[in-house]
Amino acid sequence: MSSRRQEIASLDAASFRAIAALAYRESGLTLIEEKTPMIQSRLRHRLRDLGLVDFPSYCALIESDQGLDERQHLISALTTNVSHFFREDHHFETLKSELDRCLPKLRAGGQMRIWSAGCSNGQEALSAAITLMEHLPGIADLDVRILATDIDPKVVRFAREGVYPQRLLGGVPAGLIDKYFQQVEAVTDEPHFCAHQRLRSMIRINELNLLAPWPMKKRFEVIFCRNVVIYFDIATQETLWPKFHAALAPEGVLFLGHSERISDPARFGFICTGPTTYRPDTR
Structure with missing residues (x-):
C-alpha cells in the first residue's frame, strides 16, 4: 500500500548540493544541510508528479x-508562504503616520506609492489597504496605490483572486471582516471570504524575483519587506x-520582519x- 512512496529514494548529499546551488542562484534562497528532511519532504510530491524515482534524475531535469x-x-515548494493579516501592527500604525505626512501632497494632486515585497498570499497588501481606508475614508479619491510582488506564481494567483478561507482571516477584527470581505460559495465546508473590489482596486499584484532587475521607476513612500x-x-x-534605498522616496520608510535587521x-x-x-539618512 505504501510502496509508491518507498519508490522515491532519499535526498542524497550530491543532489542536496545541486538543489541548494540552484535555489541560491535563482532566488537567493540559502539552504542548509540540517534542512535536508524538510527539503526532501517538500520535493517528493514534485518527483511523483513528474514520474521520477530519485533526486539525481530530478536534478538532471532542473539543470536542463x-x-x-x-x-x-522548485522555488515555490521551498519557499515558506506564511503570512497573516495585520502582523506586527506597529508597522501599520507607522503607515497611518506616513499617510498623514503625504496628505498635503496627495490633496494637491500628488501620489503615494506602497510596495509589499514578498507579498505571499496578499494579506500584507490588504492589511495596508484596510489600514489606509480606515484612517482616511476618502482615500479612494486620492492617488494612493499598493504594489504587491512575490517570486512564487502560485501565491501571486492566490493573491489576485483575493479569496480567503476563514482560517486565514485571523487577525482581522470581526467588524472589519463584515466591512471589507464578502462570504462566497466554497467547495469545502469552511467559509470563504472575498476581499471587496474597493480594496483590490488599490492593489496591483505581480511576479518579481528580488534578485532580478526591478522594473519599477517611481519611488515608494513605504516598502514592506518582512520575513x-x-x-x-x-x-x-x-x-x-x-x-531598497534607491527605491525609497527621501522621507520614505522600509519595514523589515521582526527577526531581520540591517x-x-x-x-x-x-x-x-x-x-x-528604517529610513534614508538625509542628514
Whole structure:
C-alpha cells in the first residue's frame, strides 16, 4: 500500500548540493544541510508528479533547458508562504503616520506609492489597504496605490483572486471582516471570504524575483519587506539594501520582519527609527 512512496529514494548529499546551488542562484534562497528532511519532504510530491524515482534524475531535469518551468515549482515548494493579516501592527500604525505626512501632497494632486515585497498570499497588501481606508475614508479619491510582488506564481494567483478561507482571516477584527470581505460559495465546508473590489482596486499584484532587475521607476513612500531577507545570506542581503534605498522616496520608510535587521544601516544610507523600521539618512 505504501510502496509508491518507498519508490522515491532519499535526498542524497550530491543532489542536496545541486538543489541548494540552484535555489541560491535563482532566488537567493540559502539552504542548509540540517534542512535536508524538510527539503526532501517538500520535493517528493514534485518527483511523483513528474514520474521520477530519485533526486539525481530530478536534478538532471532542473539543470536542463527543459527544466525551466520545474525550477519555478522548485522555488515555490521551498519557499515558506506564511503570512497573516495585520502582523506586527506597529508597522501599520507607522503607515497611518506616513499617510498623514503625504496628505498635503496627495490633496494637491500628488501620489503615494506602497510596495509589499514578498507579498505571499496578499494579506500584507490588504492589511495596508484596510489600514489606509480606515484612517482616511476618502482615500479612494486620492492617488494612493499598493504594489504587491512575490517570486512564487502560485501565491501571486492566490493573491489576485483575493479569496480567503476563514482560517486565514485571523487577525482581522470581526467588524472589519463584515466591512471589507464578502462570504462566497466554497467547495469545502469552511467559509470563504472575498476581499471587496474597493480594496483590490488599490492593489496591483505581480511576479518579481528580488534578485532580478526591478522594473519599477517611481519611488515608494513605504516598502514592506518582512520575513523575506531572513532566507538570504548576508552577501545577498547586502546586494538588496542599496536597491531598497534607491527605491525609497527621501522621507520614505522600509519595514523589515521582526527577526531581520540591517546590520550596519549607515553603510547603506539608512537610519533605524523604530523596531525593524528604517529610513534614508538625509542628514
